[in-house]
Amino acid sequence: MAINVVKPGLSTTVQDQGRPGYYHIGIPMSGGMDLLSLTAANLLVGNDMGAAVLEAVFLGPELEFTADATVAVTGAEMPPRVDGEERPGWTAFRIRKGQVLSFGMLKSGARAYIAVSGGIDVPVVLGSRSTYALGGLGGYHGRTLAAGDVLPMGAAGPQVAEGRSVPEALRRKPGQPAELRMLPGLYWHRITESSGARFFEDSWKVAPEADRIGYRFRAGRPLEFVPREQPFGAGSDPSNIVDACYPYGSVQVPGGTEPIVLHRDAVSGGGYFMVGTVISADMDLIGQLQPHMPTRFVKVDMEEALQARHDRRAILAGIRDALA
Numbered sequence: 497m498a499i500n501v502v503k504p505g506l507s508t509t510v511q512d513q514g515r516p517g518y519y520h521i522g523i524p525m526s527g528g529m530d531l532l533s534l535t536a537a538n539l540l541v542g543n544d545m546g547a548a549v550l551e552a553v554f555l556g557p558e559l560e561f562t563a564d565a566t567v568a569v570t571g572a573e574m575p576p577r578v579d580g581e582e583r584p585g586w587t588a589f590r591i592r593k594g595q596v597l598s599f600g601m602l603k604s605g606a607r608a609y610i611a612v613s614g615g616i617d618v619p620v621v622l623g624s625r626s627t628y629a630l631g632g633l634g635g636y637h638g639r640t641l642a643a644g645d646v647l648p649m650g651a652a653g654p655q656v657a658e659g660r661s662v663p664e665a666l667r668r669k670p671g672q673p674a675e676l677r678m679l680p681g682l683y684w685h686r687i688t689e690s691s692g693a694r695f696f697e698d699s700w701k702v703a704p705e706a707d708r709i710g711y712r713f714r715a716g717r718p719l720e721f722v723p724r725e726q727p728f729g730a731g732s733d734p735s736n737i738v739d740a741c742y743p744y745g746s747v748q749v750p751g752g753t754e755p756i757v758l759h760r761d762a763v764s765g766g767g768y769f770m771v772g773t774v775i776s777a778d779m780d781l782i783g784q785l786q787p788h789m790p791t792r793f794v795k796v797d798m799e800e801a802l803q804a805r806h807d808r809r810a811i812l813a814g815i816r817d818a819l820a
Contacts, residue, residue, distance in 0.1 A: 529783025556599025572605030
């Protein structure tokens with residue numbers, strides 16, 4: 497049982513929930529940029545939540561199935577088609593041996609998640625099937641898909657009902673503008689109070705340089721730094737620090753001008769100061785932001801961040817209950 501890649505799409509990779517536990521040696525978590533959508537796709541087709549799926553960015557692939565399967569597509573609104581006939585998103589549907597899955601034009605969002613019953617059965621590397629393309633690790637030969645690739649499918653469990661769907665209210669999407677809640681970080685004291693206030697007042701826009709490593713934002717006002725003598729080991733720019741660890745979701749601002757939110761394939765440390773960290777509950781939203789999309793950073797405290805994490809878990813529980 498396998499899937500033949502007729503056309504790979506723009507940047508399609510195999511992803512699951514990631515490989516935590518190796519960040520301290522420079523290997524990022526990888527995994528789906530929008531884990532909520534990835535998990536929902538797996539639940540729709542009867543997979544374990546951590547099964548490997550395909551993550552398609554902006555342009556979907558064309559896939560020929562050599563065996564019957566149940567399929568679901570979640571995340572970005574990129575209408576799936578079976579032999580040219582459109583199928584609904586966030587809904588389980590059947591595809592037969594010899595049929596071809598393709599996609600219409602992107603309507604909203606950025607990343608679609610394609611789950612097949614049994615999952616994509618590539619080798620497990622360091623506990624995960626996720627692709628870390630920068631390091632050539634995991635996934636399908638450590639890279640994005642190419643025409644002619646053959647993706648093995650795992651053994652499917654009991655067949656689920658075709659047509660079951662995630663309710664619209666549980667399909668979390670970025671707003672207009674998108675709002676990313678952020679905890680000020682250890683280096684917040686490096687900028688002036690007025691500059692910190694402007695950071696949250698400004699409307700930013702997603703830059704074209706936005707990928708699995710990090711999302712860059714533009715159009716806000718530059719940060720102003722509190723004067724200091726740079727310590728030994730830091731660079732001359734006030735945004736430089738002595739090298740430190742970068743948490744997942746940390747917001748670095750090189751030169752104080754364009755914030756970069758580090759995402760699933762980001763490096764684990766370096767010499768740029770961090771203005772704060774986007775809370776874990778909102779990292780899924782970043783994966784669905786398109787270039788030039790207006791975005792605001794919203795200041796929260798730890799209590800609000802923990803409540804947001806609780807709310808996200810409640811959405812996931814709601815999806816499970818709706819599909820039970």
